[in-house]
Amino acid sequence: MTEHNSSPSGRFASLLAVTAMGVYLLVVVGATTALTDAAAACPTWPACNGNWLVPLDQPKLAVAWGHRVVALGVALALTATTILGWRIDTSRKVRSALTTAAVLYPVQVGLGAFAATTATPALLSAVHLVVGMAIFGGIVVALAWTLEPEEYDEPTGVEDPEEVPDAEEPVASQPRPDGLIARAKRTGFAYFRLMKPRLMWLLCLVASAGMAMAAGPSLRVGTVLATLTGGVLSIGASGTFNHVLERDVDRKMNRTADRPAATDQIPVRNAIAFGFALAGLSLVAFLSVNLLAAVLGMFAIIFYSVVYTLLLKPNTVQNTVIGGFAGALPALIGGAAVTGDIGLPALVLAGVIFLWTPAHFYNLALAYKDDYARGGFPMMPVVRGEAVTRKHILLYLGATLLSAGLLSTVTTLGWLYAGTSVAFGGIFLWAVVRLHRERTEEAAFRSFHASNAYLGALLIAVVADALVF
Numbered sequence: 001m002t003e004h005n006s007s008p009s010g011r012f013a014s015l016l017a018v019t020a021m022g023v024y025l026l027v028v029v030g031a032t033t034a035l036t037d038a039a040a041a042c043p044t045w046p047a048c049n050g051n052w053l054v055p056l057d058q059p060k061l062a063v064a065w066g067h068r069v070v071a072l073g074v075a076l077a078l079t080a081t082t083i084l085g086w087r088i089d090t091s092r093k094v095r096s097a098l099t100t101a102a103v104l105y106p107v108q109v110g111l112g113a114f115a116a117t118t119a120t121p122a123l124l125s126a127v128h129l130v131v132g133m134a135i136f137g138g139i140v141v142a143l144a145w146t147l148e149p150e151e152y153d154e155p156t157g158v159e160d161p162e163e164v165p166d167a168e169e170p171v172a173s174q175p176r177p178d179g180l181i182a183r184a185k186r187t188g189f190a191y192f193r194l195m196k197p198r199l200m201w202l203l204c205l206v207a208s209a210g211m212a213m214a215a216g217p218s219l220r221v222g223t224v225l226a227t228l229t230g231g232v233l234s235i236g237a238s239g240t241f242n243h244v245l246e247r248d249v250d251r252k253m254n255r256t257a258d259r260p261a262a263t264d265q266i267p268v269r270n271a272i273a274f275g276f277a278l279a280g281l282s283l284v285a286f287l288s289v290n291l292l293a294a295v296l297g298m299f300a301i302i303f304y305s306v307v308y309t310l311l312l313k314p315n316t317v318q319n320t321v322i323g324g325f326a327g328a329l330p331a332l333i334g335g336a337a338v339t340g341d342i343g344l345p346a347l348v349l350a351g352v353i354f355l356w357t358p359a360h361f362y363n364l365a366l367a368y369k370d371d372y373a374r375g376g377f378p379m380m381p382v383v384r385g386e387a388v389t390r391k392h393i394l395l396y397l398g399a400t401l402l403s404a405g406l407l408s409t410v411t412t413l414g415w416l417y418a419g420t421s422v423a424f425g426g427i428f429l430w431a432v433v434r435l436h437r438e439r440t441e442e443a444a445f446r447s448f449h450a451s452n453a454y455l456g457a458l459l460i461a462v463v464a465d466a467l468v469f
Helices: 008-035 059-087 092-117 122-147 180-194 197-218 221-245 268-287 291-312 319-339 344-367 369-375 386-409 415-438 441-467
Strands: none
Touching: 008 059, 008 092, 008 122, 008 386, 008 415, 059 092, 059 122, 092 122, 122 386, 122 415, 180 221, 180 268, 197 221, 197 319, 197 344, 197 441, 221 268, 221 291, 221 319, 268 291, 291 319, 319 344, 344 369, 344 386, 344 415, 344 441, 386 415, 386 441, 415 441
16 A cells, blocks of 8 residues: 655655655765865864855865755754654664664764874775765665564465466567568567667766776777777677567567567577677677776676576576676776776776666566566565565665775766766655555656666766866
8 A cells, every 4th residue: 555645654755765865965065075185175163264164266165065954954854864763653773773783873974074183094095985885875775664564464475377378479470571681670670679679878877887887088998999899799689689589578568579589580690690690790809909998798698698597587586686696797898999908997887787777677677577477587586575675676776876886986977977866866766765655667767767867867977077077
């Protein structure tokens, strides 16, 4: 049943969500402030150089002072949230998580004050960051426990497919009395669909972000073109093999019943040959960059086609989590294409993608739960129920935001990245909170699209910040 926003628990959940984003804003802006040396403009605490109000025409001074003002606002929000959490009927787990965050907050303020007034050792900066992440994590966990009941809905399960509504039979295509050109267009489009083109734009953005962070403004156009060409071809090969291997299951699911391999638009032998041709061409493109990019590109094809499609997806409820490694590989490929090795920024970006994947895909799994149950896939909502899945979406979103904050500490990304991360992270969180309240297919799709918007905007900000600002 949907929980009304005006109820005490509804107001408490809203306040928790706002407080969580306030803490996240402090984590990201604090890291960016340190990197841009804005804190040096305000070396005293709590007032700046003895002044409680500072001129806003000095950017670094305004940023440092603004950070302290926001910290004060978050302190008030966290205090109000904690008091409300103890006054209304919340669980002991929620109160414990929230109280822990509230106790840690003065510690975080003290660390920040010490860092502002002294030469900050690297260890202190690391502790400051970890405490901030712990506070954010505690609030997110409290929010997850608040939004979902203790007793979960019963999962559909994959052992009783007869209880799942039957799939609609795909309408057989009728022969069309048209010419050679029209048939060639239909065939060409079928091969194009085999390549899963919808995945290409986002994964190419991931690789572009990896390249931009590694090279900065000196990034060469030739490297970009060769790497993205190899990426598009490897994604196409992976998608083609996935279509071939899942063609029998695809016929059972409404969402996939019209795929080219499932409807025999493309003969299996031709599809396999097409997949190998794409894989070979991708190897050539990657080798024109360097050997490591080629090795990672081939590993990505094998991981998605064999490890994910054949081993993980049909056999474990953690298929989406572990399978997220396939989507994270383009970050490593992009970094390797520029430097010839795998650097820390590329690894952290890969971690962002890895953690984002469940927060993103579990929304689709909720919307198509019956389809996945019909196909026999042990997806999270099928095996463990929708409530657990919604809770995991929120928890993985929290982890994603933390990893995105960590990325700002290991790179020179600036205010565009920080602002984008907070703004679109807030939109994503809003969509997830609405999903928890509405618990509808429409809400699941809304959260799914918000996840795409978040990652797309974040990656564009990475590229722009690294190459332009």
